[in-house]
Amino acid sequence: MAEPALDKAFKHKVAKYLEGRLPTNCDTCGVCSSACPVHQHVTAFDPRKFVRMINLGYKDELLGNTAIWYCALCNTCTVACPQDVRFKQIMEVLQKIALAEGYVPPSFVDELRKIEQACQAYRCEQIASRLIELNPELHKTEVT
Numbered sequence: 001m002a003e004p005a006l007d008k009a010f011k012h013k014v015a016k017y018l019e020g021r022l023p024t025n026c027d028t029c030g031v032c033s034s035a036c037p038v039h040q041h042v043t044a045f046d047p048r049k050f051v052r053m054i055n056l057g058y059k060d061e062l063l064g065n066t067a068i069w070y071c072a073l074c075n076t077c078t079v080a081c082p083q084d085v086r087f088k089q090i091m092e093v094l095q096k097i098a099l100a101e102g103y104v105p106p107s108f109v110d111e112l113r114k115i116e117q118a119c120q121a122y123r124c125e126q127i128a129s130r131l132i133e134l135n136p137e138l139h140k141t142e143v144t
């Protein structure tokens with residue numbers, strides 16, 4: 001199988017959206033991946049690996065992968081990183097570039113928002129159901 005073409009300038013493109021901050025200070029410690037709630041369920045979603053791919057120039061592999069849209073944008077990785085890499089912001093940049101360069105159609109953004117809203121409704125419904133099970137005296141706020 002042919003090796004993927006590398007784009008050595010990709011990290012600079014990402015950095016342009018981050019006030020010039022290159023993600024090259026990553027020391028691959030893996031703290032971000034360990035802390036990431038998405039990685040705990042989808043091991044292929046691996047912040048440490050993604051930073052490495054950016055630095056090595058695997059642009060097409062990253063931007064053409066559904067995984068860059070799995071990020072919950074919770075900021076846990078950024079808070080945990082000892083090297084101040086700010087991976088949550090990097091994920092937002094990858095999504096922005098993927099949209100701008102046509103890796104995904106613009107209409108997907110609306111779909112993504114709908115999925116996120118449905119997730120929030122599901123979460124609240126589950127929390128309410130469990131709480132009412134534990135204490136039927138509680139007042140349930142209806143989830144619409």
Ligand code: SF4
Nearest residue numbers: 026027029030032081
């Ligand atoms: S926590 Fe920071 S330094 Fe460690 S692998 Fe993740 S991005 Fe790199």
Ligand code: SF4
Nearest residue numbers: 036071072074075077
């Ligand atoms: S912002 Fe994204 S990559 Fe970072 S911990 Fe949250 S879900 Fe994981």
